Amino acid sequence: MSDDCVMPLSDVQAEACPIVQIIDRVAGKWSVSILVAATRGPVRYTELERSIPGISRRMLTLTLRNLERDGLLERTVYPTVPPKVEYRATESARGLYGHLTGLLEWAEQHRPDIIEARMEYDRAQALAA
Amino acid sequence: MSDDCVMPLSDVQAEACPIVQIIDRVAGKWSVSILVAATRGPVRYTELERSIPGISRRMLTLTLRNLERDGLLERTVYPTVPPKVEYRATESARGLYGHLTGLLEWAEQHRPDIIEARMEYDRAQALAA
DNA sequence: CAGAATCCGTGAAGATACTG
DNA sequence: CAGTATCTTCACGGATTCTG
Numbered sequence: 001m002s003d004d005c006v007m008p009l010s011d012v013q014a015e016a017c018p019i020v021q022i023i024d025r026v027a028g029k030w031s032v033s034i035l036v037a038a039t040r041g042p043v044r045y046t047e048l049e050r051s052i053p054g055i056s057r058r059m060l061t062l063t064l065r066n067l068e069r070d071g072l073l074e075r076t077v078y079p080t081v082p083p084k085v086e087y088r089a090t091e092s093a094r095g096l097y098g099h100l101t102g103l104l105e106w107a108e109q110h111r112p113d114i115i116e117a118r119m120e121y122d123r124a125q126a127l128a129a
Numbered sequence: 130m131s132d133d134c135v136m137p138l139s140d141v142q143a144e145a146c147p148i149v150q151i152i153d154r155v156a157g158k159w160s161v162s163i164l165v166a167a168t169r170g171p172v173r174y175t176e177l178e179r180s181i182p183g184i185s186r187r188m189l190t191l192t193l194r195n196l197e198r199d200g201l202l203e204r205t206v207y208p209t210v211p212p213k214v215e216y217r218a219t220e221s222a223r224g225l226y227g228h229l230t231g232l233l234e235w236a237e238q239h240r241p242d243i244i245e246a247r248m249e250y251d252r253a254q255a256l257a258a
Numbered sequence: 259c260a261g262a263a264t265c266c267g268t269g270a271a272g273a274t275a276c277t278g
Numbered sequence: 279c280a281g282t283a284t285c286t287t288c289a290c291g292g293a294t295t296c297t298g
Contacts, residue, residue, distance in 0.1 A: 017244050020158050020183060022236040027156035029149055045280050054149060056272055061281065071246025082279040083278085092239050099231040106228065107151040110221050115146050117200025174260050185292055190261065211259040212298080 025070060030055055030063045032100050038073055039089040039097045048087070067093075154199060159184055159192045161229050167202055168218040168226045177216070196222075 025031060033052045037043050043051075049060055064087060067073040072093040078084040089097075154160060162181045166172050172180075178189055193216060196202040201222040207213040218226075 017240060017247075018183060019233065019236050019240065020162070020181075022240060022243060023156070023161050023232060024158040026236065027152070027161070027232055029153040032152050032156070033149070049280095052149075054147060057281075058273090059271065062271090069247055069250040070243045071250075072243075077280095080279095083281090085280060092242055095235055095239075096232070099228045099235065102228040102231075103152060103156055103225070104148070106224055107148050107155065110224075111146060111148065111151060113221055114151060114199045114201075118146070118198055121198040121200075178260095186261075187293090188291060191291090206260095212261090214260060 025066060026072070026096060027100070027103070028063070030059055031067060032103065034060075034063060034067065034087075035072065035089060035093060035096055036100050036104065038087050039094055042076075042086040042088040044087075045085050154195060155201070155225060156229070156232070157192070159188055160196060161232065163189075163192060163196065163216075164201065164218060164222060164225055165229050165233065167216050168223055171205075171215040171217040173216075174214055201225075 026035070030052065033055075034048060037048060037051060045060070045064075048064075049055065049057065052060070064073060064075070068075050068087075072090055073087050074090050076086045076088070078086070155164070159181065162184075163177060166177060166180060174189070174193075177193075178184065178186065181189070193202060193204070197204050197216075201219055202216050203219050205215045205217070207215070
């Protein structure tokens, strides 16, 4: 236990950008849908807004910015009138596609189970109170 | 993670559980590590606390409760002294293992790229200002 | 050991209105 | 169309204390 020597390099890097943070960015609530869509093909802003139920403009913009900042999305502006902006997944982000769609499939398949498990848990909890 | 969604039974459950919420629960910041560990084998509370850097007691407990509530974790208490509590992934949660470990692998492999992309983005942003 | 309970600061997230 | 700007609310998450 008492390993009070120098902190390994891996831990230092982990502190600068912990793996948990990357997971959150890449598999976060809104990121999943965006990354999947942007991997299938270039998508426009409003297109994303319509295809992701429940997302607000602010959160869409924020998530897009963050994904772009991390080098997962590429943003292309066409200076037309009205303006046109396309987002597409970068090469490194494409490796996520399989896992993310897998997650989405799992979620859809198990949604009924989750809803029921939740109700049962809450019911048991209500009885205890 | 919308952790405090302990909605009353009167709610319309079918629509109150969007796919995005499931994704958040299942692939959330802390859930990933917990689910992966609990799939590999039964894990104890303190064991999880030690193996997940950066997690607080509160978040560990909260995430465990939510995962249990959704039927993804099974909690077993052994009435020994001192008490022993084990968490293990349920059958339905095991289907997530491949996708989650895939995400973790991707994250580890691309961490250097992300760190650099982030620095470059910030540098470009600083120049624009 | 494995939590529960409490307080509290910070940031996430929504709603709305505005703009080039 | 593709965003900003502003305001507000609420939940995340840390720190601490207590307990069976």
